[in-house]
Amino acid sequence: MKNCPVKDSDLKGYASDLEISALSISFPSPAGKVRAAKDVYLGLGRGEALCLAGESGCGKSVLSLAVARLLPESACVSGSVRVLGKDIFSLGKEELCRLRSRRISLIQEQPSMCLNPVMKIGSQVAEAARVSMDLSRRQAKSAALDLLARTGINDPVQRYRHYPHQLSGGMNQRVMIAMALASRPRLLIADEPTTALDPCIQIQLIELLQSVKRELEASLLLITHDLDVARELCSKIAIMYAGQIMECGDIDEVMSVPGHPYSQGMLNCFSTNIPKAIPGAAPPLSNIPTGCAFHPRCPRAVSVCRSNPPPWRNGHRCHL
Amino acid sequence: MRLASGYRGILAGVALSSCIVLCGVFAPLIAPHDPTGQNLGERLSGPSREYPLGTDRLGRCLASRLIYGARPSIGIALGATCATVLIGFAVGLPAALFPRLDMLLMRLTDCFFSLPAMVLALVIISMTGPGPWGILLALSLPGWPKYARVVRGTSRSQLALPQVETVRCMGAGHWYVTRTCLLPWIWPQTATIATLGIGGKVAAIAGLGFLGLGVQPPTPEWGAIMVGGLPVLGMAPHISLFSGLAIAATVLGFTLLGEGLHKIINPFLSEVADEKLPGQR
Amino acid sequence: MSHALLQAEDLKKNFRLGLWRRRTFDALRGVDFEIFPGKCLGVVGESGSGKTTLGRICIGAVFPTSGRVNLRGRDVRDLDRRRHLPRLTQMIFQDSNGCLNPMFKVRDLLLEPLRIQKQSINTQSALKWCLDQAMLNSELLDRRPHQLSGGQRQRVALARALALDPKILVADEPAASLDRSIQASLLSTLLKRKQETGMGILLISHDIRLVRLLADEIAVMYKGLFVEQGPAKLLLDQPLHPYTNKLFSAVPGERRAKYPDSLSGSPNQPEPGRGCPFRPYCSRALPQCTEAVPEMREADEGQRVRCHIP
Secondary structure, eight states, X not given: OOOSSOOHHHHTTTOOSEEEEEEEEEEOOTTSOEEEEEEEEEEEOTTOEEEEEOOTTSSHHHHHHHHTTOOOTTOEEEEEEEETTEEGGGOOHHHHXXXXXXXXXXEOSOHHHHSOTTSOHHHHHHHHHHHHHTOOHHHHHHHHHHHHXXXXXXXXXXXXXXXXXXXXXXXXXXXXXXXXXXXXXXXXXXXXXXXTSOHHHHHHHHHHHHHHHHHHTOEEEEEESOHHHHHHHOSEEEEEETTEEEEEEEHHHHHHSOOSHHHHHHHXXXXXXXXXXXXXXXOOTTSOOSSSTTGGGOTTOOHHHHHSOOOEETTEEOOO | OOOHHHHHHHHHHHHHHHXXXXXXXXXXXXXXXXXXXXXXXXXXXXXXXXXXXXXXXTOOBHHHHHHHHHHHHHHHHHHXXXXXXXXXXXXXXXXXXXXXXXXXXXXXXXXXXXXXXXXXXXXXXXXXXXXXXXXXXXXXXXXXXXXXXXXXXXXXXXXXSHHHHHHHHTTOOHHHHIIIIIHHHHHHHHHHHHHHHHHHHHHHHHHHHHTTOXXXXXXXXXXXXXXXXXXTTTTOTHHHHHHHHHHHHHXXXXXXXXXXXXXXXXXXXXXXXXXXXXXXX | OXXXXXXXXXXXXXXXXXXXXXXXXXXXXXXXXXXOTTOEEEEEOOTTSSHHHHHHHHTTSSOXXXXXXXXXTEEGGGSOTTTTHHHHEEXXXXXXXHHSOTTSOHHHHHHHHHHHTTOOOOHHHHHHHHHHHHTOOXXXXXXXXXXXXXXXXXXXXXXXXXXXXXXXEEEESTTTTOOHHHHHHHHHHHHHHHHHHOOEEEEEESOHHHHHHHOSEEEEEETTEEEEEEEHHHHHHSOOSHHHHHHXXXXXXSOOSSOOOOTTSOOSSOOOSSSOTTGGGOTTOOGGGTTSOOOOEEOSTTOEEOOSOO
16 A cells, blocks of 8 residues: 555545645744644555654644644644545534544543543543443443453453542553544544553553454554554554654565665664664754755765755655 | 733733822822811812812811822731731741641641631731731731642642652752742742732721721721711712722722733743643653 | 672662551562662563662662661761762653753753752853753753753753762663653763763663663562562573563564463462462462562572572
8 A cells, every 4th residue: 555645546445544645734833833744645544554653743743633633723734634535624513523533533642641530430431432322321331341341451340430540551541442442433543552651561552452453443543653562553654754754664664674864763773782873853843954854963964955855755755 | 912911901900009009109299288187168178179089077188188098008908918928938838848847837727717807807906906007917817828728739739740859859958949949830829819919908908997997097098088988978979989989999900910910920831831732742 | 899889788668558547558578789880770670569669769769668778888868968969879750841940941950950069160161061961952051841852851851960970870761751762862871971980870661672771780670579680681681580581571562473471460369468479470380489478599690589480
């Protein structure tokens, strides 16, 4: 399946679940115009898993919010985002609501922040079930217990009555996944779902996400900076830097033979016993360098990199 | 200036309250006549060129009395506010910094909270006798528990942050922690509450004056002037009217100031705390 | 032995919980270790194993219920908390955002430790040194913490911790939730510092990859006890304890068809009051594992393990 950038006709029939074309997002801010995304093309077919990788502050989370149309009013958006064939920015309020509650699920970092701290977790899962499946209260409660059990929470009957602060981070993330499962979505968006958790818990959550994805035949858009987790879950990867996709393709190919200098730098950090960092720091999105955004940090930059934006070829965006 | 509506409010508040404060400060220069000078031939006369706001029962210039009356009203209100804030900090900060003192100090605060303010004020005045110092005490003692609670609550949540542990690790003592980690977060809230409270204190002083427990004659004071105008309300309504307006204008001015301050300070605080893109951590 | 920078002897710490303080929670149940100059001890384990409490005890923020910590031969409790202790030991935390005062600019944050210690400083040279250590650009000096990225904040926190030239640095999950390049730069700063100045490091982490690169000695912690301790190379090649085995194999990144048994799944039986704490999850448990907590015994070449299984 082709990823990006491609002509619209190439994508028809392939990227059935999510299709992003020429998407650019910017925000006004006191520091100047913030360009969170520029000319992004992405596509996901049924049952596929794509990882959007990059450093924090590169604009990946903004992209995930754009897919669910959760951007603030001040955002300037150009290009199109089609979820399940529908252009999300032209939907009416009711249709958008239906799409969000029944077709898309968002799982985020720090689940304890996303859950209501004064409501029992069981009630929150039951509420998600009731809204998406139109169940009665009693039916919703038994659906919630079933969902909690399926996501691997021990003793769901007792845990139903607990509050988020009584559960660990890993448990809270399972509750979020249970809520996402309640609506039986076609598109799962997971934004750093396993960050800051123990590796053991990470592995359990990865297993859970894989089984949920298989069961629902859903497609997964995973957003993370952790390439190891990406390798476990996804078959395709798109590497983002300063709001632009720098490289994308099959995950095994990209991770074994990265084409773009940024990907090479990231993947070679720990290749020897001496850690090698990419010099410098990612530019703030309000002040992106001209030409290729990566040129100040690139060990192989030449003069054309400073002046001209790089073309897309061979699966990555580079002059070389 | 970011917020137009907050800006208008604070501008109006600053204008009004500073006018009144300046009146009190420069009273000898502004007042047209001696406030205690009687002119029995001109009793209860309405506003005229010589007496801009008319005269009272003893023929004293009302405008001069109101201008001089700003002094006790604002002076005692500001003094009482400073006293309550200082006592509140003196109780709230140690309660947050020293957990062993916390229990004792908070129970003390609860005791003062539970006493009804008006009753306490009257009891104090009955013990000290009417007069400015009595009123100052009567307004300060019921007022400080509120500040102690706010200071303690905010300090406790700030002290739980890793930044306090980090600077303690570097050898910072209690005073450094208070100065850099606590005060910047406490003073905006207390400043807002204090400014909003000044209006209430002015009204309370006028109320005590109305009851005859406030500043004693012949010192002019708005509450006392108002009560003096009541028996002659039919003939000379201007006395109670203008004194009432003075009280109302002061309360309004300080309330607007406090609310405008709140709007401007709190967005700054939340801007400092999380100026982020949506979705950014 | 006597020139160890940090020596911990039989550290025990329990917390009293509940309204009437009747329940006790044992965070540490008897921990011994030493850190020598220029060496790094990596403490690995799951959340809740007591690693963070251990870190806090080593910097003197928390006092142990029993046992002692010696810094350069002197008990932590006897050291002047405001003058001597800060120069001996410093700590960096996982949450860099919460550690930096949001009202200060980066230049004030970098100079803060020196100002607290009332050291007379040449501001320009001190700032230059800090920026070099932190590998940051001078244009960031006038920003506030919320205007920096997570990686930049952690670098500022590290520069602050190193400013007082501590002999021991306690790093509590310094690179969790940071991306690879930042992890690499933090690690290389720590390595350089360790080699050049002989600073000792207590690295607390659940990321085996970091520990592999930085630690000279590794201690595996489980429910308040060290279950295995020894030179890093030996431990990584031949882990002896069943828990260590499971921990080292639970690393995301290698695609597997089936994962090993989960470590915190439901136990086979309720947790025993005495006996090895790992007994409920251990597939190779022997009868004596329920009887008593195993003692630490020497395996070969400096590796020590707390297990009944020979």
